[in-house]
Amino acid sequence: MIKELAEQLSHGNNLTIDQMTSVMDEILTGTQSDENVAEFLKNLTEKGESDDELLAMLNKMEEYSLHISPNCKGKIIDVCGTGGDKLKTFNISTAASFVIAAAGGNVAKHGNRSISGVSGSADIFEYFGFDLNSEPNKVNETIEKFGIGFMFAQKFHPAM
Numbered sequence: 001m002i003k004e005l006a007e008q009l010s011h012g013n014n015l016t017i018d019q020m021t022s023v024m025d026e027i028l029t030g031t032q033s034d035e036n037v038a039e040f041l042k043n044l045t046e047k048g049e050s051d052d053e054l055l056a057m058l059n060k061m062e063e064y065s066l067h068i069s070p071n072c073k074g075k076i077i078d079v080c081g082t083g084g085d086k087l088k089t090f091n092i093s094t095a096a097s098f099v100i101a102a103a104g105g106n107v108a109k110h111g112n113r114s115i116s117g118v119s120g121s122a123d124i125f126e127y128f129g130f131d132l133n134s135e136p137n138k139v140n141e142t143i144e145k146f147g148i149g150f151m152f153a154q155k156f157h158p159a160m
Contacts (some may be wrong), residue, residue: 003037009043020056028159033048043105064153064159068108068116068151076106087117094121101148108143111152125150 005015005023015023030118032040044053048091070076079100079148081093091114099106111121127134132152134142153160 002032002040006036006040006043009040009047011048014047014050015053017052017056020053021060024057024060028060030159047076061157066136066156066158067152068139068143068149069109070106070140070149072106072144072147073146075141076107076108078108078110080110081121089117091117091119091124094119094124097121097148101146105147106143107148108139108151109148110151110153110156115125121150122152 001019002023005019008015020022027037027040077100079093079097082090094109094111097109101107109121109125111125113122114120122132130142130150131138132150133155134150134152136156139149139151
């Protein structure tokens, strides 16, 4: 299915929610080759993602992700940067996360190691002693105790 849908995207056609849901299942279960996935994603990026395509991707990513549910007062936010801006800029989203937690907010920071920047959020949290491979229950406890916890992308999105 992924090859047919990649072809459809190459002609500028949007996919339906059902089509995108099916292809995301193929991608996230590892049943497609890296080459097929790369071609599909290249064509999708060149066409530009539709609202329905993004919604289907979001729903499938959530389905295949680990989840947390800390018991804390107020809402929980995730402050995210773009990651990989290739400009070697300061990691402001992670710094902002610590400021928010220090001010009494609850932050479930989600991120990865640096690929092209000076430091990724995982690099910073690891430097401060956070265990990048913490299970969801440990992240819950950390948020409940300190107002901030870290979800390492590789751990919380095992399908990726």
